[in-house]
Amino acid sequence: MPINLQGRSFLTLSDYTPAEIQYLIDLGQRFKDLKMTRTPHRYLEGKNIVLLFEKTSTRTRCSFEVAGRDLGMGVTYLDPGSSQMGKKESISDTAKVLGRFYDGIEYRGFDQRMVETLAEDSGVPVWNGLTDEFHPTQMIADMLTIQENFGYLKGINFVFMGDCRNNVSNSLLITCAKLGVNYTGCGPKELMPKQELIDKAKKFAEESGSIIRFTDDVEEGTKDADVIYTDIWVSMGEPDEVWESRINQLYPYKVNQKVIDNASEDVIFLHCLPSFHDLKTTIGEEVNEKFGDKFDLDGMEVNDEVFLGKHSKVFDQAENRMHTIKAVMFATLK
Numbered sequence: 001m002p003i004n005l006q007g008r009s010f011l012t013l014s015d016y017t018p019a020e021i022q023y024l025i026d027l028g029q030r031f032k033d034l035k036m037t038r039t040p041h042r043y044l045e046g047k048n049i050v051l052l053f054e055k056t057s058t059r060t061r062c063s064f065e066v067a068g069r070d071l072g073m074g075v076t077y078l079d080p081g082s083s084q085m086g087k088k089e090s091i092s093d094t095a096k097v098l099g100r101f102y103d104g105i106e107y108r109g110f111d112q113r114m115v116e117t118l119a120e121d122s123g124v125p126v127w128n129g130l131t132d133e134f135h136p137t138q139m140i141a142d143m144l145t146i147q148e149n150f151g152y153l154k155g156i157n158f159v160f161m162g163d164c165r166n167n168v169s170n171s172l173l174i175t176c177a178k179l180g181v182n183y184t185g186c187g188p189k190e191l192m193p194k195q196e197l198i199d200k201a202k203k204f205a206e207e208s209g210s211i212i213r214f215t216d217d218v219e220e221g222t223k224d225a226d227v228i229y230t231d232i233w234v235s236m237g238e239p240d241e242v243w244e245s246r247i248n249q250l251y252p253y254k255v256n257q258k259v260i261d262n263a264s265e266d267v268i269f270l271h272c273l274p275s276f277h278d279l280k281t282t283i284g285e286e287v288n289e290k291f292g293d294k295f296d297l298d299g300m301e302v303n304d305e306v307f308l309g310k311h312s313k314v315f316d317q318a319e320n321r322m323h324t325i326k327a328v329m330f331a332t333l334k
Helices: 018-036 059-070 091-101 112-122 136-150 167-179 195-208 218-222 240-253 257-262 282-291 314-333
Strands: 048-053 074-078 104-108 126-130 157-161 182-186 212-215 227-230 268-271
Touching: 018 136, 018 167, 018 314, 048 059, 048 091, 059 074, 059 104, 059 126, 059 314, 091 104, 091 112, 104 112, 104 314, 112 126, 126 136, 126 314, 136 167, 136 268, 136 314, 157 167, 157 218, 167 182, 167 195, 167 212, 182 218, 195 212, 218 257, 240 282, 268 314
Parallel strands: 048 074, 048 104, 104 126, 157 182, 157 227, 182 212, 227 268
Antiparallel strands: none
């Protein structure tokens, strides 16, 4: 049956069927092929999109801007200092205005309800570039990267290490459950997803054949893994005060060579970026100065050996953000 996503918003992958998600992954691959062969694909000439960013970004902003322009669209970027959204004008009113100017709206910020309101009141497709709860555009890129390396998704053994209740892990849990990818959340018991989300994922898994499990044992969790995935320990918007407790909680879950050696021979390492894999960042240096006497923080959630090693696909994954975001916009706007 043909897939038609025209006019749909992209807020969480819970809203999409496995076939629709796979369609977006495969469409992303086709757009990547066009980009690699320098084949013009300005299929959305004359359309305009606006990018609303309450949280800063490198990959998400650049992916949407380049993808939009490759498709022939006009692109407007608005940061918190460039609009009255939520300050002098309600989100609902902003949505109604922008929906009359633009063909699509991207939102990256804090509250999931914010992106939902934009979708409800704008009358145009809205794409979730990240909220505190979910990061769906990242998922299509992640799954494309896995598919590129293994040739398939169903039955892959996927392990997320670290804070298993953050927005990336939440989205990975749902996506894996939808697509028949076996998902293991490996982290401290107190940093696991909400039970409501786990229950939802398990319902999806019953249909796809995915196995969902959680463990605080690194050796058990990463045994024979095909994919090891991690994220930074403190998310954007969280206070600096949480660093100490988060390091104490998550240091045992750092991805190092021992973790990789415990996985399958062809394991790949993924990370949504940015990463503190060395001390070449301001935050990395500051955290190391405070806590480096107790922990080896030259590489926090992952060390340099793994991040830059032969199993790492993080820069392919980052590039795939652009190709798959292009797929999401094209499919919902065409």
